[in-house]
Amino acid sequence: xxxxxxxxxxxxxxxxxxxxxxxxxxxxxxxxxxxxxxxxxxxxxxxxxxxxxxxxxxxxxxxxxxxxxxxxxxxxxxxxxxxxxxxxxxxxxxxxxxxxxxxxxxxxxxxxxxxxxxxxxxxxxxxxxxxxxxxxxxxxxxxxxxxxxxxxxxxxxxxxxxxxxx
Numbered sequence: 253x254x255x256x257x258x259x260x261x262x263x264x265x266x267x268x269x270x271x272x273x274x275x276x277x278x279x280x281x282x283x284x285x286x287x288x289x290x291x292x293x294x295x296x297x298x299x300x301x302x303x304x305x306x307x308x309x310x311x312x313x314x315x316x317x318x319x320x321x322x323x324x325x326x327x328x329x330x331x332x333x334x335x336x337x338x339x340x341x342x343x344x345x346x347x348x349x350x351x352x353x354x355x356x357x358x359x360x361x362x363x364x365x366x367x368x369x370x371x372x373x374x375x376x377x378x379x380x381x382x383x384x385x386x387x388x389x390x391x392x393x394x395x396x397x398x399x400x401x402x403x404x405x406x407x408x409x410x411x412x413x414x415x416x417x418x
Contacts, residue, residue: 257323258275259327259347260272260326261343261388261391261392262350262352263380264380270403271396271406272328274407276326283326286333289316313332313333314336318342321339340387347393349393350391351397355377356399396410
């Protein structure tokens with residue numbers, strides 16, 4: 253298995269954290285969710301958006317993403333992290349896994365109230381996902397759809413695929 257950092261990207265609700273945890277366990281690597289790291293250091297992401305705005309959040313996100321991608325392991329990025337050119341540059345040194353999900357499957361996953369950009373639910377998700385799709389596609393080394401199959405199975409298959417690709 254390559255020691256390159258494995259970065260999980262994709263739209264909100266695609267399962268980056270769920271698959272990332274399982275994938276890291278299969279590969280015996282550290283796992284970090286950058287949104288969780290941001291929340292641990294700066295408070296809940298929705299509160300950061302409310303108090304300081306998206307611009308301030310993106311600056312914090314950039315620093316945390318750079319640090320975690322550099323540290324290695326399996327790193328789940330927030331859906332919008334790819335908007336930063338520096339993050340895109342950092343991803344060039346990583347194995348980038350794009351997780352995709354269809355609208356019907358994601359609707360059931362977006363009920364936690366922790367996603368400040370989803371002001372009007374699935375319509376916001378649809379718009380944001382479409383805006384970012386070309387970036388996701390350009391960065392991806394591997395694409396996995398999470399819409400219909402169990403996360404555990406997908407993580408096992410992805411671990412085997414990544415091990416075979418070394």
